[in-house]
Each structure stands twice: as structure tokens, then as C-alpha cells.
Amino acid sequence: MKLSRRYLLHLAVGAAALPAAARGGWAQTYPSRPVRLIVGLAPGSSLDILARLMGQWLTERLGQPFVIENRPGAGTNIATEAVVKAAPDGYTLLMVSPGNAINATLYDKLNFNFIRDIAPVASIMRTPNVMLVNSSVPAKSVPEFIAYAKAHPGQLSMASGGNGTASHMAGELFKMMTGVNMVHVPYRGGGPALTDLLGGQVQLMFPGTTAAIEYIRAGTLRALAVTTATRSEVLPDVPTVGDFVPGYESSLMDGVGVPKKHATRDHR
Numbered sequence: 001m002k003l004s005r006r007y008l009l010h011l012a013v014g015a016a017a018l019p020a021a022a023r024g025g026w027a028q029t030y031p032s033r034p035v036r037l038i039v040g041l042a043p044g045s046s047l048d049i050l051a052r053l054m055g056q057w058l059t060e061r062l063g064q065p066f067v068i069e070n071r072p073g074a075g076t077n078i079a080t081e082a083v084v085k086a087a088p089d090g091y092t093l094l095m096v097s098p099g100n101a102i103n104a105t106l107y108d109k110l111n112f113n114f115i116r117d118i119a120p121v122a123s124i125m126r127t128p129n130v131m132l133v134n135s136s137v138p139a140k141s142v143p144e145f146i147a148y149a150k151a152h153p154g155q156l157s158m159a160s161g162g163n164g165t166a167s168h169m170a171g172e173l174f175k176m177m178t179g180v181n182m183v184h185v186p187y188r189g190g191g192p193a194l195t196d197l198l199g200g201q202v203q204l205m206f207p208g209t210t211a212a213i214e215y216i217r218a219g220t221l222r223a224l225a226v227t228t229a230t231r232s233e234v235l236p237d238v239p240t241v242g243d244f245v246p247g248y249e250s251s252l253m254d255g256v257g258v259p260k261k262h263a264t265r266d267h268r
Contacts (some may be wrong), residue, residue, distance in 0.1 A: 010101040030090060031064040035255075038069050038083050039095045040076030041161050044191020046208030050124065050254055051095045072188040074077045076162030077110060082113040088261045094118060096255045098166040106164045118257040125254045128226035129170040129206040131241060132215070135222070137203050142225050145204075149180040158182045159193035166210040167193070168205035170227050170250040177245050197221065208252045209234055227251060 019167060035058075039051045055066035063237065072077040076099040086092035100114050112118075131142065137156075141144035149156055160168035163186045173180060188192040190207050196204075197205050198220060209232055215221040216235065225241040226232045227250040241248045 007132040016247040021264055029052045031062055032247055033091065034065040034067050035090075035149070036069050036086075036092045037066050037095060038071055038079045038092065040071060040073075040079030040097065040099065041069055041165070042072040042187070042189025042191045044194060044211060045161055045189045046127070046212075046252060047095050047097050047211040047254060048189070048191065049210045050236070054124065070189075072162070075106070075162045075168075076109065077103055077104050080114065080118065081111050084259055085256070090258060094257045096257045097119070098169070099137070099162070099164050101123045102164045103164075106230070109228060117260050119260040121256045121258055123253070126210050126251055128232050128251055129167060129217070130209055130214055130235070130238070131174070131224045132197065132205050132207060132221050133203060133224060134197050134200055135220075136200050138220070139224065142239070142241060145224055146178050146180060146244075149178075153181040154183060156177055156180075156182045156204060157185050157202040159185050159187060159197055159205040161190040161193055162188060165190075166208070166250070166252050167206045171204070173248065173250055174206070174245070176224060177248055194221075195233065206250075225244045248258045 004005045005194045037051050037055050038047050041047050045247060051068050055068050064121060067197065071082055077098060080094060080100060083092055083094040086179065103110065131226065133145065137145070137148065160171060162168065166186065171184065185202050189210050193205055194211060194215070195209060196202050196208045198215070204225065212221065212223070213234060216223045223238045224233060225239050225243070226235060227241050229249045231238065231240060231244055
């Protein structure tokens, strides 16, 4: 995967905050054994790719394996609960995504309180989602897609990485602001959703740029727009959704958290 120099610098700066945080609360010997980095989405999603890039960097720097563990399901709730219940020793980390904030509004009964139970360690990056269609969709622009969707109400399927994920919310915001009628198809992560988008089982998705960039460059999927207020430096020729749908804006914010009881214990 070829990424911009600035992107990699942002990734390295964010990852560097992890050992810095460790030095603040843990012994200088940390880590003395492998560290688990829990991802709430399936392999191939933007969050998973970010975790693997960061895990490799930290492994090389700190001399202990940072093992990526995918626990998809329930819009990242399964992974979050696993970290909340983990031993408060700093060896189980959570990849935090927008779904962690969104889920508080979608689920009436959760076995945890994200704000109460997870302590933030590092903010890693903020990136756009991409409005992505497969080759079966004739639209070459956002206005053409809106017109096509309105001419085929309820016949188009919009994939997402799961209920409450950023790709889901970006798509629902688009539906609400444009008045198009599409069927939402949730998956257990962005990877499986992109696979079905490539295969034509679904027609539209709003994945993160990290997961989508190679498909776009290869021409196997078509990017109609990015979801941030300004264009992405990795896709400079792709307009924003807001250029055609005034006021539309959405983005991915990813980071790392630990069980909060760990932070509370170390700061008594």
C-alpha cells in the first residue's frame, strides 16, 4: 500500500504517544511481553489496516510483538467489552473508532460505559470516508448518483462495516440530506463489505480512504466524492460530497484506549 509521506508521519507521531504514555504510568521495562491490540472490525477495514501498520511500527521500536486481534460484531461493542474486562496491566489495547461514540446512542443496554471504562491513550489520525460505487452503477458524479438512486428507489444497496460504524453513519447522513431511498446492508467489518461491493452484491459504500485507496487507483471501484469539508491530499482529483450537498461533512477519527481502571490505579 502506497501512502503519502505526511500520512505516515501522522501515523508515526500518533504511535509514538503510546510508549510515551506507557513511560508515564508503567515501569520502564514495558512492554516485557506481547501486547494485544483489539480491533472491533474484520480484517481489511480501515481500522484494521491502521492497527497493523501501527502494530508493526511499535513492534520494531519496542522489541515486543504488538499482536492484532480482530473481534468484529455489534458495531465494535464486542471488542470494546473485551478490553473493558481485560486485566488492567497495559497489555490489552483497544483501537478506538467513531463507532465507540455512536454506539452510546444506538444501544439502550450495553455492558459497559465507554467514557467511564476506557481511558484515551493516543489520537492516531483523522481521515475522510469515500463515496464508492462499483462498475455496475452508471453514475460518474454525486448529482448523477442521486438522480440514478431516485429513479430506482429501494433498489440500490448500501454496504457498511456494521450498524453504528462510521461508514454506516456517513451513508445514513447522505440518505437523509439527499432524500434517496437505499437498503442498508451491514457487514462484520469493512473488508467483507468491500468484497461484496467489488462483486456487485451491493452498489455503494462509504469506507475510509485507507481501505479504499488501492481499489480506486486500480480502477476496480469508482470514487464519486470524499466526505470531509475539503479534498483529501491522497485523492486530490476527487470532489467532496459537500460540493453538491451543502452542509454535508463526515470523517473518521481513530485512536487507542486502555481499560480506565488501569489509568485510575496508576494515578492514585
